[in-house]
Amino acid sequence: MNGPPPSPPASFPAFDVSKSEQSDALTIVGLTVTYRTRGREREVLQDVSFRIKRGESYGLVGESGCGKSTVAMATLRYLPRNGRVKAGRISIAGKEVHSLDAVALREMRANAISMVYQDPSRALNPSLTVARQVSEAFEASGATYDEALTRTAEMLRKVRIAEPERVMDSYPHQLSGGMQQRVVIAMALASQPALLILDEPTTGLDATVEAEVLDLVAQLREEFGTAVLFISHNLAVIGRMCERVGVLYAGKLVEEGATQDVFARPRHPYTVGLLRCLPTSDRSKDTDRLDTIAGSLPQPGSVTQGCIYAERCRLADDRCRREAPPPYRVKSQYGDQMSRCHYHERAMELPRVTALHASDDASDDAPSDVPDNARSAHDHSPVLRAENVSKTFHVPGATLRAVDDVSLELAKGETLGLVGESGSGKTTLAKLLLGLISPDAGSVIELDGARLPPRVTNRNDDQVKSLQIVFQNPDSALNRAHSVKRLIGRALSRLSSLHGPARDERLASLTQAVRLPDRYLTSRTRQLSGGLKQRVAIARAFAGDPRIVVCDEPTSALDVSVQAAILNLLADLQRDRGVSYVFISHDLHVVRYLSDRIAVLYVGRLLEIGPADAVFNGPHHPYTEALLSSVPTLDGHAGEPDETRDNSRTQRIRLSGELPSAASPPSGCVFHTRCPRKLGAICEQQDPPFTDAGDGHRIRCHIPVDELRVLQRRD
Template sequence: MTRASTPAPLLEVQRLTVAYTRAGRSYDAVRQVSLTVQQGESYGLVGESGSGKTTLALSVMRYLPRSAAVRGGRVLLNGADLLTLDAKAMRRIWGRRIAFVPQDPHTSLNPSMRIGQQLGEGLSTDGLDQRQARQRALSLLADVHLPDPPRIAECYPHQISGGMRQRVLIAMAISREPQLLVMDEPTTGLDTTTQASILDLIRDLVRRRSMSILYVSHNLGVVAQMCDRVAVMYAGELLEDAPAARLYARPLHPYTQGLLDSVPRLGQNKRRVRLRGVAGRPPSPAETRSGCVFLARCPLAIDLCNDAPTLFETAEGHTARCHRWKEIEAGSADPRQPASRKAGPPRTPTIGREVLALQDVQVHFPLRRSLADVFSRRIRRVRAVEDVSLSIERGFALGLVGESGSGKTTLGLTILGLVERTSGEIHLLGKPLPSVIAGRSPGTLARMQMIFQDVDESFVPTMSIAEILRRPLIRLSGSPPDEASSKAISLLEAVHLPPEFADRFPSELSGGERQRVAIARAFASKPEVLVADEPISSLDVSVQAAVLNLLNDIQVVRDSGLIFISHDLAVIGYISDVIAVIYLGRLMQVAPAAEIFEPPYHPYTEALLSAIPLIDPRGKQERIRLQGDAPSPVDVPRGCPFHTRCPRFLGNLCKEVDPPEQRTASGGMIRCHISLDELKAVQPRVFAFSSPVEGSG
């Protein structure tokens, strides 16, 4: 994208301060923030949770909750101050000149109304009759690239996928052709393939309709690919603001550099690069503080930083709130966090170190979908996992990647005995495992542990951290209570948490701290195998880096096998030694981590790689977009299960014949009818950079 040049900006936020009042105390969530969005420009707001970016977006929309109040500043849209307008005047502006796309379509759409009705409800206020409103609704659904608009219009929200629901929200937002779209994390929670399609749609709408966007996100890759300018917020203040290409290439604030160093680049691996991230945790909004808001976490802090810095103009269009920006620009001061240690050397598999082996594992669930099925006694089955064979060695990490519904979590639960397998064998240390957890001995349970995606749901909220850690030590390891208490303290220290955390409860810890406790609990019984199911998906990028480093450190020290489940191939590529790509319960590709990013790829792997938003705006990617949703695991297609969406579809061969497993030179596997030589010949490298991307280590 290129920044539009117009005589006057579309949106100006001038010295905005917003405060929340809770329990009788008031604190600033946004403090003296100024920014400008030009006509046709996409402007990104990034920062950790609690940075104030969503509060700023809600202030622009005049959507603040009752507990919040604007204490100063102005929000100008085409020169008119929105903060001075009454509700009646704002109703004329909402939708027509400024519109909002929220993060969660589940809570934003009315579950009791059809999609067409919900679109028509807003259009009827423009004087359209019922027939005109319906035609306009169908046109909008087509504009956001939804297939078969008449059918979608008759659906209820729960009857369409998450990506489709997000497209409906975008259709609602653009229905009255606003000048400015305010988007709050519009792709969070979506698969990377769905996210890529939504981002393509947003870019297309901006181009065709000459709209501006204020885009709020914690995903630095999405912002890099979507936005012309980027502002970085922290503790309610704007710390840096610059054109996207400049900010990502030469950040001048240590916090910006820390965020960029927290994200694994495609092709980086823990054996070569260690993530630096951002040390410490953000201040509480209620904390009183003076000086630089980033002082406590900054690697470049000096006495001068006790005085609050202004927003320095470092170059045309680039501002940074740092006393030492000139030293950073000159290269005499390094804004990166110090590396806690260097990345370990590459490791190679060793014969006899196999800890877990899966052979032809299948998981089918019975499903009765209708009254006719009941009367006919027909039992339909969800084929969640199909003929999966894998092995994991001590000290090695296997990454399991795929879209939602691919079967990756089901496979992890099956390994642990939380889901019963239909057929196949699982061996731990060469011994067969009973299918369900009830048939496994305490010793076996101790050797296999899991880190769950939702940490909050895996903790008993009334148990202290010490009790949470003591429980597996006593029940699985047989430690006496007194010994378990001292070991619990040692576990906290192993995950870099202070001993006083033992007396706290889960609600008193941050998300990253709770995830550290979950890791400590998982390693309490000294497991041979650890299954981590999306353990960082809900964490800020800076916390993700710390958790990935910690997980890697402990896994290597304990020499455990790790199965890491995620939909993010960049993260999977970083943490894993071997990667398995799964689709509709079947393995499509298995390869060493370094090999997965180079052709030949399975066409599904190729699409997953193409969908990842590169954190470097200079990066170039092949645009391979999957059409439609994955088929239901109840009705898996004949032949190759991927043929209904495959960009390299060959016709009847793919439709009718199960594809062969082809072996690569490294011992990897690609399940495809196209030969490896032909795949390599027709597949370019999915991503490339205009200049080399340096590691963070």
């Protein structure tokens, strides 16, 4: 936040701070923010009002582009040059933000408010040690250099960093993502701020690290009495962390109330739609199609009459398109609930999207051009087999065993989910299957029973086309300079059998299959939303009729509405084309929804593999048990009446210590250094064999399966 602060807007209204506002950590009243683009001002926030009490946690949810981060930037008075506060007021701990001069504003940013961003690696200076960066935060609050170093070590202990002195001497790139995020939180809490803003702080983290970070925020919030504004598209995280929640849509707050009220009985169709998009523990691709929200966000300032959600709402009528709904307020179980919907009492009656018209930002489902004989469920014959696959990296001073003796099979039309913490070897294993890196000697990878050359450069055209990948971030995989038509067309050009009209026909069928409207074919990827970019990436991967597609975190950066549409699309393409997936994700709800079988990796070792229901329902390996216990959930069926909700909760299992290094993995059972169910010396000395839990479910643990079943039922 360098440079002079922007001047207060000339039109900013004067007001007297009330006693209630003085007792609030944050008060926002009637906030309207505009961005000037192409010579025209567009309202990105319209009349937004909410308040956060001292020590309270408030969640702000909505799709990308709804204005969540703009609220944070306006609160910090750090809008970009083309942005301005057109109307409204913001006060922090009783002080009006836009009335402060440069010195007072700098002091407020240093002492009263802190922010934690989504990507910790971008918030940390790669050229400075952790000690220097964290101590600067204390020095900004008036501490001497020596005092700052002492308090830095203390704060790193508070954020559960073991050996803080060692970490202080480290540079950011030497730390894991979870460690980096804890360092950023330590910096944010150095001043014991009245308000902490968290903008998607756990998006890229594993389930266990995410749970640790959330536990940490809750603990420190209680200790320091800090209020929290939690911005996230992960509704389960909001449900766990926040007492109250506000739902933003196209710059307007369309619903607000106690989190338990809003999530149990939402009163706005948009909130109902968001909750129904979520994959839950009792849903799978074979039994239940995810709901989606049709259409897309309107352009800022484009809706001048009626309800801003009317064009996407299946309850909307002429009144909705004619009259903008006021904020209706009702008494709910845990407090007042506000909804900007004329029919808020009927919001729960919102018709569900059916398989006949389940699309989000495209046209209705297009019929596939795939012949009927291709539409078959997986027949259990292995299309891909990996046996005793290992990968060792040799780096200066160390030998890293990233994948260690992994064997698995993938059937035709099947999805195998790969789960485990960052550094467990998931992506390395995927690259080995694709031939992007070579495995160690003795590793065997077969396609349809024929051995694959280790490197993709030595595979023939049919083998290359048979295995494709969809990356987590389509921006890094798609050339921004090319049109959508050229990106997909280049993939089709590798098919020697397709020329001229045949290729155009195939291009059209692909875009229909991924529900990408023709109007986007001439667009550059920079002009597309995240969901549309991922559709382009999927169409390109399917251009050569692949047998197997590796999906590496394909939905982690997407909103829940776009995620639901992509998951439905992957399920449809699998059903229509008989393709198999290797699906990598940190989100275990997503993995369970899409996967037929699950493989659990830890420090390169396969600890458990089996049918998805068996792995999730137990008995499971103690590591799997810890992963599952770390996942935040919206209990039962979000968006359904209370009587259908299952309020059971799994006790959170906290794993001690960090993931061991692949350069020096533990002896015996690789998990014994963190295992809460460790038996003793046998775990330290002997590598456990796989034991059969039935129906192809295998667990690598010294504890007998029946005993694991009893222990896990008891807990």
